Amino acid sequence: MSEPKWIELGKGLDIIGDIHGCMDEWLLLLEKLGYKQSADGFYRHPEGRKILSLGDIMSRGPRSLDSLLFFEAHIKAGLAYMIDSNHGWKIARWLDGRKVTLAHGDERVEEEFLDYERQHGSLATNRLKERIKNMLLDAPSHYVIQDNGASVAVAVHAGIRDDYIGKQSPKIADYCRYGPVVGVQRNGKPKRGDWTIHHHSPELIIWGHDPRPVALEVQRTINIDQGAVFGGDLTALRLPSKEIVQVESQDYAQAAINPLEEWFEKRRKAPAFKKWLNGFTVQTETGREIQVEPTGVLEALDHFSNRALPLEQIVYLPTDDKHVSVLVFKDQSAAHRWTGLSDLLLVVDSQGCAVVSKGKEGESLKKHLFELIEQSQDLTRLESDWLLYEGVMAGDNIQLKNLLASEHGVELSIKNGASIQQELAFEGIKRLIRLETVERIHECVLAAYLLK
Numbered sequence: 066m067s068e069p070k071w072i073e074l075g076k077g078l079d080i081i082g083d084i085h086g087c088m089d090e091w092l093l094l095l096e097k098l099g100y101k102q103s104a105d106g107f108y109r110h111p112e113g114r115k116i117l118s119l120g121d122i123m124s125r126g127p128r129s130l131d132s133l134l135f136f137e138a139h140i141k142a143g144l145a146y147m148i149d150s151n152h153g154w155k156i157a158r159w160l161d162g163r164k165v166t167l168a169h170g171d172e173r174v175e176e177e178f179l180d181y182e183r184q185h186g187s188l189a190t191n192r193l194k195e196r197i198k199n200m201l202l203d204a205p206s207h208y209v210i211q212d213n214g215a216s217v218a219v220a221v222h223a224g225i226r227d228d229y230i231g232k233q234s235p236k237i238a239d240y241c242r243y244g245p246v247v248g249v250q251r252n253g254k255p256k257r258g259d260w261t262i263h264h265h266s267p268e269l270i271i272w273g274h275d276p277r278p279v280a281l282e283v284q285r286t287i288n289i290d291q292g293a294v295f296g297g298d299l300t301a302l303r304l305p306s307k308e309i310v311q312v313e314s315q316d317y318a319q320a321a322i323n324p325l326e327e328w329f330e331k332r333r334k335a336p337a338f339k340k341w342l343n344g345f346t347v348q349t350e351t352g353r354e355i356q357v358e359p360t361g362v363l364e365a366l367d368h369f370s371n372r373a374l375p376l377e378q379i380v381y382l383p384t385d386d387k388h389v390s391v392l393v394f395k396d397q398s399a400a401h402r403w404t405g406l407s408d409l410l411l412v413v414d415s416q417g418c419a420v421v422s423k424g425k426e427g428e429s430l431k432k433h434l435f436e437l438i439e440q441s442q443d444l445t446r447l448e449s450d451w452l453l454y455e456g457v458m459a460g461d462n463i464q465l466k467n468l469l470a471s472e473h474g475v476e477l478s479i480k481n482g483a484s485i486q487q488e489l490a491f492e493g494i495k496r497l498i499r500l501e502t503v504e505r506i507h508e509c510v511l512a513a514y515l516l517k
C-alpha cells in the first residue's frame with residue numbers, strides 16, 4: 066500500500082507529467098532542463114536539482130521499459146522520485162502475478178517484456194520484473210513538498226482532497242490514482258468528477274493523468290499532463306520558480322478518441338445564453354468584479370446571434386470605432402482547432418462584426434494584412450497557433466498597431482486605472498490563452514458590448 070511522504074524542495078525540483086513511454090522526448094526534456102549524463106550513466110543536474118514524476122511513465126507509448134528502467138535506477142540513486150498512478154498500479158499488480166486485463170496501452174508494456182525475455186532469457190526477465198514491481202509498489206499516493214518545514218506543494222497523479230493531504234489509506238490511494246467517482250456512466254464505468262473546485266488550502270497541487278492542451282493554473286491547482294503520448298507536449302514544472310519547460314511529442318497512442326482534440330471540441334460548446342438574461346458578473350484576474358445589469362442583454366444576444374461573427378471567432382471587442390482586432394491563424398488546421406471554422410484571418414470591429422467583407426475589396430484588404438503580418442512573422446514557423454493584433458482603421462485600409470497576444474502569452478499588460486473596456490478585453494484574451502471555454506470568453510465580450 067502506498068504511503069504519503071514529505072520531501073524537501075532542497076535545491077529545486079523538476080516535476081514531470083505523464084511520460085507514457087515517450088522516452089526520446091523525456092531525454093530531450095532532461096537536456097532542456099539542464100541535466101547531464103555522467104560517466105556512470107546517471108543524469109544529474111549541475112545545481113543538484115531532482116526529478117519528481119507524477120506517474121504513468123509507461124503504457125501507450127513506444128519505450129515503456131526504458132522509461133521504467135530510468136526511474137528504477139534514478140530513484141534508487143536518490144536522484145528522482147515517483148508517485149503512484151493508475152497505469153503504474155495496474156502494471157504492478159500484473160507483475161505481481163494478479164489476474165488483470167492489460168488494455169489501454171498496458172498491453173504494449175507486456176509486449177516489451179516479452180521482447181526483453183526473447184533477448185535476455187527468463188531468469189534475467191524475472192529479476193527485472195521483480196525490481197520494477199517493487200519500484201511501482203513503493204510509490205506513494207502523493208508527495209507533500211516542503212520548503213523549510215512549510216508545505217508549499219502537493220504532487221499527485223489524478224487528484225486529491227484537501228483533507229487527504231499527508232494522510233494514507235487504501236481509499237486515499239485509490240482517489241489519488243483515479244480521481245473522485247461521482248456516478249456511473251451508461252457503459253458501467255465510473256464517472257469522474259472535478260476535484261479542483263474543492264481545493265481551498267494554500268498548497269499548489271500539481272497533477273497529471275487527465276491530458277489537456279495547456280498547463281493551466283486554476284485555483285492553486287496545475288495540470289501538467291499535456292498529452293505527450295497523444296501528440297501534445299511533455300511538460301516539466303520547475304519549483305520553486307514555477308517555470309514550465311516543454312518538448313513537443315508525437316501521437317504514438319493513435320487512440321480512437323484523442324483527448325486533446327476532445328478538449329478543443331468541448332471548449333467550443335455553444336454557451337448557455339439563459340444564464341446571462343438576468344444580469345451577470347465578470348470576475349477578472351486582477352480581482353475586479355464587473356457587474357452587468359439585465360437591461361439590454363436580450364437585444365445584445367440577438368445581435369451576437371444574428372449580426373456579429375460566430376462567437377468562437379470573437380476574442381475581444383476593440384474599445385472604439387477607430388480600432389479593430391486582427392486574429393490570424395498559422396494554418397487551416399490551427400484555425401479549425403480553435404474556432405471550428407476555417408477562416409485564417411479575422412478582422413473584428415467594436416460591434417463584433419467582420420470588417421473584411423467578402424468580394425474583391427475584402428480579398429485585397431486580407432492580402433494587405435497578410436503581407437503586413439508576414440513582414441514581421443514567418444507564419445509557417447510560428448510556434449503558436451495564432452497571433453492577435455490591434456489595428457487602426459486608416460481610410461479603406463488597416464494599420465497594425467500592436468501585437469496583443471499569442472497562444473503563449475499576452476504582450477501588453479493591463480495598466481493601473483484601465484477602463485472597464487480594456488479590463489474586459491484583457492480578461493477575454495487571458496481566458497483564450499488559458500484555453501477556457503467559448504462561453505467564458507463571450508461573457509467578457511458581451512459585458513464589453515453592454516457597458517459601452
Ligand SMILES: [Mn+2]
Nearest residue numbers: 121151152274
Ligand atoms: Mn493516469
